[in-house]
Amino acid sequence: MSLVLETPVDGPARTLRLPAPLRLDSGQSLEGVEIAYCTYGTLNATRSNAILICHALTGDQFVASTNPSTGRPGWWPAMVGPGKPLDPDRYFIICANILGGCMGSTGPGATDPKTGAPYGLSFPVITIADMARAQAELVTALGIDSLFLVVGGSMGGMIALEWVKCFPERMFACALIATAARHSAQNIAFHEVGRQAIMADPDWRGGDYAKLGVRPEKGLAVARMAAHITYLSEQALQRKFGRELQSKALSFGFDADFQVESYLRHQGQAFVDRFDANSYLYITRAMDYFDLAQSHDGRLADALTAAQDVRFCVLSFTSDWLYPTTESRRIVRALNAAGAQASFVEIRSDKGHDAFLLDEPVMREVLDGFLASAAKARGL
């Protein structure tokens, strides 16, 4: 068993320091990697009821408990909790901050043991598979050979797909929500806008802002504003804000006249309080590099052949234009060709990509049914 450092932050929060260097896709290896994680519920005697939740780009390990740095409640209340599909009374639920993140796991903001200063841009470029491998180390350290379920939405779904490819024998079921098996040109394009906004901020200082005691807040806020638009549908934005004004009249200036402007500025500002700009660069890069089929000459089914004993539930949302249904269908087609047991439904919602974080009753019912039958098959 690996060494587990227990430093409770908020009830179930812990940090694991990996005993060995983590080998990365880039060829480099990273020493002293720390993985911050939360667990909920109790691991059963046969260690067969563990669920790994993979969070999205700006998510964190506080899936069902208060985030101590923001004071906000867990980010997936619709899905995780007593009586919810991911029920800690039934399952042992693990959620870890990803490698490269800024909520306690090792990322560009962490201290480089070689220099004693923050890594900044000397942090190696990581991939989605590197994130999955770091999580696998954590799962091993927790004494779990095989997870009952790996579940993730958005980027979390990409990490779950890497689990399918790298560790199919270590998982029984997999739920992929509002995700894709590769980043499209449009996905990469939006991320590039965000990265350029950060790097154009004079306070970014070539990535060395942490050493100099400043933060590229303006750039990071703009990156978040641009990204936030992609998380919502046109219809949802229109319904929420329309052309409503902040005050009674136009200012004939460049203040936030429209409510949608004020909303985006608020989103940007709230984000810089909790997120690190360099982490944003590294994680978006990892997502852009993600293409599960690349190692198999673009044949996705070949990348998934080892997963034919895993049960899958794939969900998409009608109004999600960031990772649209066509991408989920591509995954389902490959799973079918690979001979895996797959379920798929496109859920009607006008809330855009972010629908996966909200309380969508159909998503809850579908995951409930999927988990009930998987749990029965697993003997839980």
Next chain:
Amino acid sequence: MTRSAAAIREDFRAIANMVADGSKVLDVGCGTGELLQLLRDEKCVDGRGLEISSDGVSACLAKGLAVIQGDADRDLADYPPLRFDYAILSQTLQATHAPKEVLTHLLRLAERAIVSFPNVAHWRVRGSLMWSGRMPETRALPVAWYETPNIHLCTLRDFTDLCAELGVEIEASAALYADRPARPMDAMGPFENLRAEAALFLLRKGR
């Protein structure tokens, strides 16, 4: 695919009788999953489904069935050959765009196909058209012409002709009725085309 409301329970019971215990089954156009549930509970089959409506798929998944939202006309090509023992197409063939291709796919991805459809040559349908001069609305075809999802209706004779053309062997067939149990029949028999309200076939690729 929407199934005609009539003849459904007897249809399912007759299909279940054709399926061997513990086999692998794909139900194409599985609706809200009643047949898959019946097969799972009574025949211990490893069942999968394909269904076009999201409401149908959601209902299936909530029941713990493994179902994919998709279209029989487009998505059957994704399945590898002989993945299943049986591919079932219950009251759905007449609603597909390319019934001939769908039938060919069923017998590519499964050892056997089980197909049922309303028989337009049934005496009630003939009588309805003859006497009213309007598109027949019978208990097996209850929906008005402007609302029906059925775009490729056929008769029992049309179907046996198609099987012959495709080299498909008919292993068993039964006449289905809304109000009484299925009756085994010889699909080539002289009066079955008149007598069967709906027809059910167990098919395999001819050798």
